[in-house]
Amino acid sequence: MNALDILKQDHERVKDLFAEYDTLSGDGSKRNDIAQTVLKELEIHSRVEEDIFYPAMRARSGKDGKELVRHSMSEHEAIDELVAELKETDPSDPDFDDRFLELMEDVEEHFEEEEAEMFPKARILGKELDVIGRQIQEEKDSLRT
Numbered sequence: 237m238n239a240l241d242i243l244k245q246d247h248e249r250v251k252d253l254f255a256e257y258d259t260l261s262g263d264g265s266k267r268n269d270i271a272q273t274v275l276k277e278l279e280i281h282s283r284v285e286e287d288i289f290y291p292a293m294r295a296r297s298g299k300d301g302k303e304l305v306r307h308s309m310s311e312h313e314a315i316d317e318l319v320a321e322l323k324e325t326d327p328s329d330p331d332f333d334d335r336f337l338e339l340m341e342d343v344e345e346h347f348e349e350e351e352a353e354m355f356p357k358a359r360i361l362g363k364e365l366d367v368i369g370r371q372i373q374e375e376k377d378s379l380r381t
């Protein structure tokens with residue numbers, strides 16, 4: 237799979253988990269399982285973008301592309317902070333749910349921006365997207381184990 241297909245698939249998976257979290261308001265433990273899966277998935281997703289995808293974008297694109305990378309990185313910082321905070325918060329704490337909803341909003345906005353602006357620009361990478369895709373898959377596999 238090329239890099240963009242993998243990253244989009246990650247986005248879809250996290251969005252599905254968000255939707256499931258939303259529908260499970262009555263079932264605390266299942267809801268918490270989903271929240272913990274989201275936190276882990278987001279950590280891995282951010283890592284592979286920052287380690288592999290963004291550097292390739294930065295190297296190969298012009299001023300606009302570099303600015304998009306800078307913008308995405310600053311959004312990752314805010315998201316990473318929320319993820320770290322949530323990992324330290326007891327899921328039964330009422331703050332957890334508020335924070336998680338905040339995370340959902342930020343992440344969905346970030347995904348939309350990437351898909352609308354950065355991913356179309358990344359087409360400039362051409363065949364390199366396949367190579368990067370393989371690297372992303374390898375790093376994801378190693379972060380999961």
Ligand SMILES: [Fe+2]
Nearest residue numbers: 285308346350
């Ligand atoms: Fe991202």
